[in-house]
Amino acid sequence: MRVFPRSLIDELAAQAAASPRARAHYNIHGSSSDIVQRFFVVANRSSYFRPHRHAARSELALVVRGRFTVLLFDDQGQVTGRYEIGEGTPAIAYETAQATWHTLLAAQDGAGFLEIKEGPYDPATAAELASWAPPEGHESVPAFLEWARAAQPGERAPRSS
Numbered sequence: 246m247r248v249f250p251r252s253l254i255d256e257l258a259a260q261a262a263a264s265p266r267a268r269a270h271y272n273i274h275g276s277s278s279d280i281v282q283r284f285f286v287v288a289n290r291s292s293y294f295r296p297h298r299h300a301a302r303s304e305l306a307l308v309v310r311g312r313f314t315v316l317l318f319d320d321q322g323q324v325t326g327r328y329e330i331g332e333g334t335p336a337i338a339y340e341t342a343q344a345t346w347h348t349l350l351a352a353q354d355g356a357g358f359l360e361i362k363e364g365p366y367d368p369a370t371a372a373e374l375a376s377w378a379p380p381e382g383h384e385s386v387p388a389f390l391e392w393a394r395a396a397q398p399g400e401r402a403p404r405s406s
Contacts, residue, residue, distance in 0.1 A: 310355060
């Protein structure tokens with residue numbers, strides 16, 4: 246049996262604070278070939294999860310610390326759903342259906358979740374990144390994050406320049 250101490254989330258929070266991506270992962274599964282991929286993710290407010298979708302897989306995440314906003318989008322980048330998950334909300338987890346455009350935003354530094362999805366992991370097919378959202382590292386990412394924190398259903402994502 247494996248037991249995961251709360252201190253693991255503290256360690257990941259320290260790693261996220263030192264990471265250029267402002268997040269850190271801890272894989273529970275043994276390898277990328279495992280049929281179930283399980284991992285903890287801890288993210289800071291500045292972490293950018295570029296909107297993406299998984300063509301053939303759903304995604305389940307259980308918030309273990311803090312709170313996240315999950316945004317769903319249509320193919321053109323219009324927000325179709327906004328959900329608050331975690332501390333201070335009635336929800337503890339979310340599941341996105343396959344082929345659903347989504348992103349998430351940490352409400353505070355050190356927020357964490359346990360993610361579970363089908364494997365095996367193949368980086369070539371794991372996720373399709375939204376063309377209407379800026380790539381990681383682009384100068385427009387901070388503005389996109391600011392927009393996303395307030396975005397409501399019916400609003401369209403700003404185009405990066």
